[in-house]
Every structure is written in structure tokens, then in C-alpha cells.
Amino acid sequence: MVLGGALLVLMAAMAAFAPWLFTTDPIQLNPIERLRPPGAEQWFGTDMFGRDIYSRTVYGSRISLAVGLAAAVLSVAIGLLIGLLSGYVRLLDAILMRVMDGLMAIPGILLAIALISLSGASLGTVIIAITIPEIPRVVRLVRAIVLTIREEPYVEAAIAAGTRLPLILIRHVLPNTIAPLIVQATYVCGSAMLTEAILSFLGAGTPPEIPSWGNIMSEGRTYFQISPWIIFFPGVALALTVLGVNVLGDGLRDTLDPRIARKM
Amino acid sequence: MEQADGRGAMLRFIAHRLLATIPVVGVVALFVFLLLHLSPGDPATVIAGDYASPADVQRIRATLGLDDPLPIQFGNWVGRLLQGDLGISIFSNLPVSRLIGQRLEPTLLLALVTITLSVAVAVPLGVLAAWKSGTWIDRAVMIFAVVGFSVPVFVLGYILIFVFSLEFKWLPVQGYRSPADGLWPFLRHIILPAITLSAIYIALIARITRASVLEVLEEDYVRTARAKGQSEGKVLMFHALRNAAVPIVTVIGIGVALLIGGVVVTESVYNIPGLGRLVVDAILKRDYPIIQGLIMMFSFVYILVNLVVDILYTLLDPRIRY
Numbered sequence: 001m002v003l004g005g006a007l008l009v010l011m012a013a014m015a016a017f018a019p020w021l022f023t024t025d026p027i028q029l030n031p032i033e034r035l036r037p038p039g040a041e042q043w044f045g046t047d048m049f050g051r052d053i054y055s056r057t058v059y060g061s062r063i064s065l066a067v068g069l070a071a072a073v074l075s076v077a078i079g080l081l082i083g084l085l086s087g088y089v090r091l092l093d094a095i096l097m098r099v100m101d102g103l104m105a106i107p108g109i110l111l112a113i114a115l116i117s118l119s120g121a122s123l124g125t126v127i128i129a130i131t132i133p134e135i136p137r138v139v140r141l142v143r144a145i146v147l148t149i150r151e152e153p154y155v156e157a158a159i160a161a162g163t164r165l166p167l168i169l170i171r172h173v174l175p176n177t178i179a180p181l182i183v184q185a186t187y188v189c190g191s192a193m194l195t196e197a198i199l200s201f202l203g204a205g206t207p208p209e210i211p212s213w214g215n216i217m218s219e220g221r222t223y224f225q226i227s228p229w230i231i232f233f234p235g236v237a238l239a240l241t242v243l244g245v246n247v248l249g250d251g252l253r254d255t256l257d258p259r260i261a262r263k264m
Numbered sequence: 265m266e267q268a269d270g271r272g273a274m275l276r277f278i279a280h281r282l283l284a285t286i287p288v289v290g291v292v293a294l295f296v297f298l299l300l301h302l303s304p305g306d307p308a309t310v311i312a313g314d315y316a317s318p319a320d321v322q323r324i325r326a327t328l329g330l331d332d333p334l335p336i337q338f339g340n341w342v343g344r345l346l347q348g349d350l351g352i353s354i355f356s357n358l359p360v361s362r363l364i365g366q367r368l369e370p371t372l373l374l375a376l377v378t379i380t381l382s383v384a385v386a387v388p389l390g391v392l393a394a395w396k397s398g399t400w401i402d403r404a405v406m407i408f409a410v411v412g413f414s415v416p417v418f419v420l421g422y423i424l425i426f427v428f429s430l431e432f433k434w435l436p437v438q439g440y441r442s443p444a445d446g447l448w449p450f451l452r453h454i455i456l457p458a459i460t461l462s463a464i465y466i467a468l469i470a471r472i473t474r475a476s477v478l479e480v481l482e483e484d485y486v487r488t489a490r491a492k493g494q495s496e497g498k499v500l501m502f503h504a505l506r507n508a509a510v511p512i513v514t515v516i517g518i519g520v521a522l523l524i525g526g527v528v529v530t531e532s533v534y535n536i537p538g539l540g541r542l543v544v545d546a547i548l549k550r551d552y553p554i555i556q557g558l559i560m561m562f563s564f565v566y567i568l569v570n571l572v573v574d575i576l577y578t579l580l581d582p583r584i585r586y
Contacts (some may be wrong), residue, residue: 114299202532242414
């Protein structure tokens with residue numbers, strides 16, 4: 001978990017301090033220098049327009065982290081809301097769960113691409129399109145917890161004592177959801193970053209002007225056989241970041257829920 | 265008498281589960297149907313394209329019945345769907361079902377090879393890790409699993425291509441050869457895509473297998489078996505695995521959804537003319553009939569697979585009855 005956290009902090013630092021990390025303008029075209037292999041001048045080489053891959057990779061981390069974080073926070077927030085509603089209001093539960101099941105049946109990437117095609121590609125729509133497929137899983141998680149907590153004696157006691165519903169939710173249900181939700185959030189974050197990369201790779205994600213790892217790799221496709229570094233460096237960066245997030249999630253889960261830690 | 269009862273209950277259970285899937289399919293159908301109508305612009309104009317005249321647009325409206333109220337359109341669409349009519353592709357003017365038929369083989373075979381490969385590799389790995397729990401073998405498998413889960417599918421694909429096709433020149437860079445044209449070319453072309461696609465799957469299945477088997481190995485009946493003198497191999501195979509099967513099968517079912525997503529990317533990377541590419545191209549070009557038909561199909565397959573998994577549960581673990 002420490003390792004994961006460390007990796008993540010590294011990536012975050014890279015994103016935040018990008019302008020000071022010896023980078024040049026990531027969008028600046030420089031056709032004279034096109035397709036140079038990694039060397040002294042350009043650490044990761046250049047792409048077909050002469051743009052420095054190192055700079056683009058470093059700046060790309062901002063997009064990926066932003067998307068991952070946003071998707072994680074949004075999906076957990078929305079999922080929490082729906083899950084609470086679903087757990088407590090029987091009528092809504094039936095409808096909501098069917099809708100969630102339906103959403104889960106559609107492969108995530110297809111759902112995301114379809115959503116993007118509805119409203120055009122911009123960073124905002126990409127984030128929303130990635131968040132929506134992740135919501136059902138969070139809802140199920142929260143709902144399961146709500147359903148169990150509801151039957152606990154202390155909740156019954158609270159109701160008998162006259163506590164109103166919102167207070168019950170906040171005081172008893174919510175604290176039990178925090179730990180699993182945090183763990184789930186890390187997985188959503190990793191998944192979101194991968195999805196963003198795939199979307200951009202397929203041409204349905206972040207607009208090409210913004211350097212995201214998926215975009216860089218997508219542009220590098222045609223030149224792969226002569227200039228593989230265009231795909232490698234962002235790819236490795238992405239893999240390391242997602243790895244960091246996943247390891248962090250595993251570590252968090254081990255700490256927060258020792259029951260499962262023993263097994264996994 | 266008891267046997268007849270059991271069978272009756274089983275059939276009723278299956279029927280019940282089948283009925284339960286209908287609302288889910290309904291939700292998917294609704295979403296897919298709304299896709300065309302939610303997108304910006306008038307559907308008829310979208311379908312007609314940029315160069316159509318107002319008369320063309322009107323004609324399209326009439327043919328597709330776009331002037332009818334939405335619920336009626338939905339009903340008509342579902343009706344056609346049930347008869348197997350998936351509509352006509354906007355861009356190629358071919359029936360969607362024909363397009364699907366053309367592209368089905370590569371995707372299906374890729375999926376089958378991937379699943380076989382994944383299960384064949386992951387389950388033994390998971391069992392091994394559980395057996396040697398705590399040793400370096402266990403750690404190695406777990407690290408491998410986490411990495412497999414984190415590396416993006418297409419990055420892995422390109423790495424494999426780089427190593428095996430470009431550097432060593434053992435395998436072709438991309439493309440697909442049907443088994444009808446020869447088994448060896450088919451295998452040569454499918455092996456890299458299958459490995460690429462199975463990485464995530466293997467990671468997932470290996471982890472769950474290990475966790476599940478670990479849990480089972482602590483059960484009393486395992487200790488009894490060992491005390492009775494059963495060889496370790498038999499203990500693992502018969503007792504541990506059989507009882508650990510439920511979560512493993514669950515995850516295989518869930519993995520199918522991941523698989524469908526991965527297929528899309530893998531076919532893109534390796535230039536395989538399958539359903540994955542078809543659907544991505546269709547979405548990018550806004551070819552709605554194809555999009556609708558394929559999403560319905562994929563979702564349906566996913567629901568079906570999970571249904572089979574649920575039924576398998578009752579076979580694997582007689583304690584589970586709904």
C-alpha cells in the first residue's frame with residue numbers, strides 16, 4: 001500500500017509540477033525534429049509533428065489524473081445517493097435496481113463511447129461518460145450495506161427512540177459505507193484512467209489538442225513500426241499510474257477490512 | 265417422487281430466472297432506442313447525412329415512422345427486433361444482421377480462444393498460489409495479477425507486437441486468418457491477440473481462485489481428507505477446487521463483460537475484422553442501426569452468460585437454492 005501510495009504521489013507530483021520538470025511546450029510543433037528516437041535532446045523522442053514526447057507524457061499525466069479523480073469522486077457521490085435511496089425506499093428500489101442491472105449489462109466502453117457520441121467529445125463529456133458505467137457497481141455496494149444495517153438492533157432502537165430518518169442515515173448507515181466506498185473509489189479511479197486512454201485511443205475521447213496519454217498513443221499508431229517510443233512512454237506511464245492506484249486500493253482494503261485481507 | 269420434485273424445482277427456477285432477465289433486457293432496449301433520439305439534431309437528418317435535401321429527410325421520416333409518437337416507435341422497433349430485423353446500416357445500406365454475420369467469426373473465435381486460454385492458465389496459477397501461500401511463488405503470482413490488471417490492453421498488445429513480430433519476427437504483426445483457410449495460419453494470427461486479451465482475465469481469475477481456494481483449504485473437511493491420508497494433489501483437485509468453484513465461476517461470468525470491452529480494443533490494435541471494430545466504427549460514424557443492434561446483442565450475450573452462471577451455481581453447490 002505504501003508503494004502504491006508512493007507511486008501515486010510521484011505521478012501527482014509530475015502532473016502538478018509539469019512546467020518545471022525540464023519540459024518544453026507540449027503542443028509546439030517542430031517538424032524539423034520529427035520522429036527522432038529518444039536521445040540527449042529529447043528524452044523520450046519526438047512524434048510525427050516534432051513534438052517532444054517527454055513533455056507530452058508529463059503533461060498528459062494531468063489529464064489522466066484529473067479524469068481518474070473526477071470519475072472516482074463523482075461515481076461514489078452519485079452512487080451513494082442512489083444506493084441510499086434504493087436501500088430505504090422499497091418502491092424506488094425495484095425500479096432503480098432494474099435500471100442499474102440494465103446499465104451493467106452494456107459493456108462499459110461501448111456505453112461510454114455511445115454517451116460521448118451523443119454530445120460530442122470534450123473533457124467534461126468524457127468524464128461523465130466514464131462515470132456513468134461505474135455508478136451501478138457503487139449503487140450495489142451501498143445498497144447492500146444499507147440493507148444489512150437496516151436490520152441491526154441499534155437502528156431499530158434508534159427508530160423506536162424516535163430518531164428521524166435522515167439522522168439515522170447520517171449517524172448509523174453512512175459511517176459503515178465510508179471504508180468500502182474509499183476502496184471502491186480507488187478501483188474506479190484506475191478503471192477510469194484506463195477507459196479514458198482507450199476512448200482517446202479509439203478516437204472517441206479527449207479532443208486531440210489536449211495531450212492525454214491515450215491521445216498520444218492513438219497518434220502514434222501509424223508510426224508504430226518505425227517509432228515505437230511514441231506508444232511506449234505514455235503507455236508505461238499509464239500502466240505505472242494505474243498500477244499505483246490498484247496497489248493503493250489493495251493496501252487500503254487490507255487495512256480497512258482485515259477480514260478480507262486475510263484472504264486476498 | 266423426490267427426484268421428480270427436484271427436477272420440477274430446477275425448471276421452475278430456470279423459468280423464474282429467465283423471466284427476471286426480461287426487465288433488464290427491456291432497460292437496455294430502452295436505452296439503445298433512446299440513443300438515436302437523444303443525440304443532438306433530428307434523427308432523420310442525422311440518418312440522411314450532410315448532403316440530403318429536405319425531400320430526402322422527409323422521405324426518411326416517413327419510412328422510419330419518425331413522425332409517430334415515441335412509444336409507438338419503440339413498440340415497432342421492439343417488434344422488429346423480436347423478428348430478427350435489426351434494421352439497415354446507414355452507411356453501407358446492408359442489413360445489420362448480415363453485417364453481424366460477416367464479422368461474427370473472428371470475434372467469436374477470439375473470445376473462445378481467450379476464455380479457454382485464460383481459464384487454463386489462471387485457475388492452475390490460482391490454485392498454485394493458494395497451495396504455496398506465503399512463499400515467493402504466491403507473491404510472484406499476485407504481482408503478476410496486479411500488473412496484468414493495470415496494464416492497458418492496447419499497450420500490452422503493442423509491446424507483444426514489438427517483441428514477437430518486429431524484433432523476433434516469429435509472428436505476424438496483425439490481421440486475421442480464418443481456420444477455414446488453414447489451422448496453422450489461424451493459430452499464428454490469433455495467438456498474440458488472445459494473449460493480449462486474456463491478460464486482464466487471467467489476473468482477475470487467478471486472484472479470485474487463490475482467495476477462494478485459500479478459504480476452502482482452511483475448512484475442516486480438508487483437514488479430515490489430509491488426516492485420512494489423501495495425497496495433496498487429490499485434496500487440491502477434488503476437495504478444494506470443487507468447493508471453491510462458485511466464486512471462480514462468478515468471476516468468469518463477470519469477466520465476459522470485460523472481455524467484450526477488451527475485444528473492441530484488441531481488434532483495433534491487431535486489425536481484426538470483427539464485431540468490436542464494427543461497433544466502434546459505427547459509433548464514430550453515428551451509424552445508429554448498427555450501434556443499436558450490436559449493443560443489444562452484446563448486452564444480451566452478457567445477460568445470457570450470467571444466467572448460465574447462475575444455473576451452474578445450483579449444479580455446483582446443491583446448498584444454493586433460490
